[in-house]
Amino acid sequence: MLSCVMKPQICIHMVLRRCYSDVVRVAEVDGIRKITMIDDKTRNSMTIKMTQNLLKAVTENVDGPELRAIVISSGGRMFSSGHNLKDLASSDGRKVFALYSELMVAMQACPVPVITAIDGAAVAAGAQLVAQSDIAIASNESTFATPGANFGVFCHTPGIPIARSTHRKTAAYMLLTGLPLTAQEAVERGLVSRVVRKDELEKEVAAVCDAIKAKSKAVVSLGKAFFYKQLELDTGSAYKEGAKVMSDSLDLPDGIEGLKSFAEKRKPTWKHKA
Template structure:
């Protein structure tokens, strides 16, 4: 599915294909696929891997063409987390602020970021899953934060983890290092859906198709407020939310959506806020 080629820019300047030893990126019909390929280190989150993921997540994301980003693995596991050998040096520890930048970029990305997991997501690999907007996992997948086993407590993975599951579940995972099965992870709110490995790609396509059927500007505006209101108290969130909904209804696509509903026809999205 993924062509091994160097950076190629189409006539509209979009990133179409990119290949390195660590990641393969391909964009087609509005969906950017990022596949981690470092089987040697089981997709460890080195500085180089993090830099390439950051570039792939932030490159040309504001235009109407891109609708979703999917991050998956072509290696034996989704990700083994930070490379513990690298963390023995001060240079290797520079990955922490860089990885935090990647996490914030995923949240700020104007399109949904989806992780497709078919294997183990460990430590920083789990952090990537927890920070993504949607995660679909196969039944064979597992999720863990075993850093304390090696004297490296999973402080930063615990940030999105504790915002996805209950404090008791997060503490259990962080203090014991015990993994959750895919079904347990879904039941506890860490991931979105569990399917057999053979159905994983189909489910990802279904999700992407559902996103593409919406207005990009509506989804982007909605994603921005969704994460903003999570940091508010309930009263402030309702107060701000009412204002945001009124603003969104005046978007070109807001007007078109209501009109198409009344006229019982398919909406013709412009993917813009104003003409």
């Protein structure tokens, strides 16, 4: 699990400013929590330990006004090689899927946007992590594949967010053949949000984070929650619920401030309170 580089009492007050384990490094700067997978030995495979660390990093101290976005990236040769086959063959193998599903649900429930920054191959559960993230930005050298059936373990759970973010035929192609998509194919088919040159990836991620930070956390959190809720509703119910949420948002302190600042032609001063 994560261990704190700084003294424990300082780390608590600074909201996970700088923590690490031997599989992830976590640093929080100016409201952005950067989670870097550093288990290059296993090509950032989703071991139980890796999953536990990621789950902790996307659920700990996320409700305060300081945190505005979470970015998950990787160091080493690839983004992630997916579930660790040695783990799956062990006595604890069956625990992996339930734990990883818990991480996926936590990412969606997280009150701030979860962004993946991909440089290299995202395979199986690695592609699942990308598909489940709110925003995915990839370098043009990245690839995406779900080849589990090649090893006798079909990518059932990776297919859940992939089928919800890509075209149906694209999801079936990936899951049934195991053949990879290029970064360009992934952006054209909805798996990732944007593709940039490798040397522009960090700059593009920073620009996205800056755009998020310019907004009220309360407004963005409410928007993210309803966005995922309405996806499960029929169109009529979605509009009914959406109209209510929008009406209620006018009573938020930051809803009031936003409209007032627009009328007064000035920058808003957000309180970030629900």
